[in-house]
Amino acid sequence: MNSKDRPQAPHYRSVFISDVHLGTKDSKASxxxxxxxxxxxxxLYLVGDIFDGWRMRSGIHWHKSFNRIISRVLKISKNDIPVYYITGNHDEFLRKFANSHFENIQLLNRKDHICADGRRLLVIHGDQFEGLTHCGRFLKFIGDRGYDFLMLINRSVNHLRARFGFGFWSFSAYLKTHLKRAQRYIHDYEHAVAHGAAKQNYDGVICGHIHQAAIKKVENTDYYNTGDWVESCTAIVEHHDGKMELIHWLEHPLRLSMAQAKKQKIKLKKKKTKALVETMP
Structure with a gap:
């Protein structure tokens, strides 16, 4: 694909991501x-669970792509772009260092975000509202012990799917959309977070935690969930007029064009290597 045919890289006012879970096998750091x-x-807002301190207690899985993410964020901050790191429950070991600064990175437990259109949003990871739901035990299983098992199933199934040319499929996402108890938990969580934000006189809230990306109105409050970078690879972005958008990166035209260009580059390299071998005596 010619570079002129690729979609132009957009410029946003703000980017919100969460739940990267660096230190685990399933983190989509690349x-x-x-x-x-x-x-x-x-x-740039990092809305919690960027590192997974819980999983790393029992064993660290560290890939070179994790180093690239850290280097990327440091490079962003050194380019005079503010980075707000909001702590989550999996990286709660950082909460005691809240209100600290490193380079242009601010470590916080929560933050007010004023949109370009004047709306005031609460930015918080969201685990603080989990106790207000009616299905806490279920999500605790899905999000902790059981989640490791679900991820193991995901890896096994997607390994086979990749061999036959199929794309990524999430078993845990399937459960969330097909089990009534999971749907009830998500509903309760969204309403608990929205109610908590409204009670504090915010116009809306941006959170993560449950790995369920969303943009919606909940009880007249703007509710934004960033999703995750373990399965869905989603982000919330703010345009310069204050409009919010949910980006599904795995399906984004820019990402698909990059993947196509990479394939062509590899194909061209193999072709050149083959031609070189054929010319050798």
Whole structure:
């Protein structure tokens, strides 16, 4: 694909991502790195669970792509782009260092975000509202012990799917959309978060935590969930007029064009290597 045919990299006012879970086998750090280097933005919010301190207690899985993410974020901050790191429950070991600064990175437990259109949003990871739901035990299983098992199933199934040329499929996402108890939990969580934000006189809330990306109105409150970078690879972005958009990176035209260009590059390299071998005596 010619570079002129590729979609232009957009420029956003703000980008919000969460639940990367660096230190685990299922973190889609490479995809996130591609996303960050392919977009321009004026400020970056990391909305919790960027590192997975819980999983790393029992064993650290560290991939070179994780180093690239850390380097990417540091590079962003050094380019005078503010980075707000909002702590989550999986990286709660950072909460005691809240209100600290590193380079242009601010470590916070929560933050007010004023949109370009004047709306005031609460930015918080969201685990603080989990106790207000009616299905806490279920999500605790899905989000903790059981989640490791679901991820193991995901890896096994998607390994087979990849061999036959099929794309990524999420078993845990399937459960969330097909089990009534999971749907009830998500509904309760969204309403608990929205109610909590409204009670504090916010116009809306941006959170993560449940790995369920969404943009919706909940009880007249703007509810935004960033999703995750373990399965869905989603982000919330703010345009310069204050409009919010949910980006599904795995299906984004820019990402697909990058993947196509990479395939062509590899194909061309193989062709040149083959031609070189054929000319050798």
């Amino acid at each position: 995809e996130l790195n591609d996303f960050l280097k392919s977009h321009r933005f004026d400020q």
